[in-house]
Amino acid sequence: AQSVTQLGSHVSVSEGALVLLRCNYSSSVPPYLFWYVQYPNQGLQLLLKYTSAATLVKGINGFEAEFKKSETSFHLTKPSAHMSDAAEYFCAVSAGRGNTPLVFGKGTRLSVIA
Amino acid sequence: GAVVSQHPSWVICKSGTSVKIECRSLDFQATTMFWYRQFPKQSLMLMATSNEGSKATYEQGVEKDKFLINHASLTLSTLTVTSAHPEDSSFYICSAFFPRTLGVNTEAFFGQGTRLTVV
Numbered sequence: 001a002q003s004v005t006q007l008g009s010h011v012s013v014s015e016g017a018l019v020l021l022r023c024n025y026s027s028s029v030p031p032y033l034f035w036y037v038q039y040p041n042q043g044l045q046l047l048l049k050y051t052s053a054a055t056l057v058k059g060i061n062g063f064e065a066e067f068k069k070s071e072t073s074f075h076l077t078k079p080s081a082h083m084s085d086a087a088e089y090f091c092a093v094s095a096g097r098g099n100t101p102l103v104f105g106k107g108t109r110l111s112v113i114a
Numbered sequence: 115g116a117v118v119s120q121h122p123s124w125v126i127c128k129s130g131t132s133v134k135i136e137c138r139s140l141d142f143q144a145t146t147m148f149w150y151r152q153f154p155k156q157s158l159m160l161m162a163t164s165n166e167g168s169k170a171t172y173e174q175g176v177e178k179d180k181f182l183i184n185h186a187s188l189t190l191s192t193l194t195v196t197s198a199h200p201e202d203s204s205f206y207i208c209s210a211f212f213p214r215t216l217g218v219n220t221e222a223f224f225g226q227g228t229r230l231t232v233v
Contacts (some may be wrong), residue, residue, distance in 0.1 A: 036224075041229060042227060043120070044158075045224075090157065101163060102148075107156070109155075
């Protein structure tokens with residue numbers, strides 16, 4: 001079984017500051033890990049994914065995440081926050097085998113202060 | 115890239131009526147689609163797994179007679195909320211995997227979501 005824990009339901013940063021959104025996972029099999037962004041009343045957009053290749057994954061909009069097996073973590077970072085980054089961010093895990101659904105964390109709302 | 119289209123994007127219906135939500139994979143075939151429900155300021159909760167040509171698999175606590183799922187073709191799954199009540203008001207999102215490698219699904223695409231309001 002898989003599960004995801006996102007630390008911090010709300011993170012607030014100043015524009016230009018580092019963004020760090022935390023995600024820890026639990027998985028009984030080698031995990032596939034994802035970060036999604038959701039804007040109000042919209043679906044989910046994939047930011048990046050880890051699928052057992054490089055542990056440092058680069059995504060869209062300047063985001064990246066590092067898979068650390070020893071820490072069971074997959075934290076999302078961005079060097080410099082932009083106002084347009086304000087949204088809800090979801091970390092998700094799947095077993096990656098066959099048609100298995102994603103299991104989502106509770107989400108972290110990112111606010112960017114001018 | 116692969117696209118999953120969901121329709122309608124929002125719907126308002128009267129209590130007691132039924133509402134159908136469509137989820138289409140536009141440029142790939144999806145033998146399996148997933149339906150999620152999202153309450154305000156909360157995460158996505160898996161409701162059911164929709165399998166083409168067979169019965170859907172529902173998560174514990176989800177009423178299969180209330181949330182009817184039909185996956186009649188490889189590109190279309192529908193969710194019908196029957197006899198809707200105000201507590202069914204929510205954001206419903208479908209998802210399908212883009213099959214890059216046989217047996218290994220690594221790319222999930224989501225529909226735009228449907229905001230259902232039951233009055």
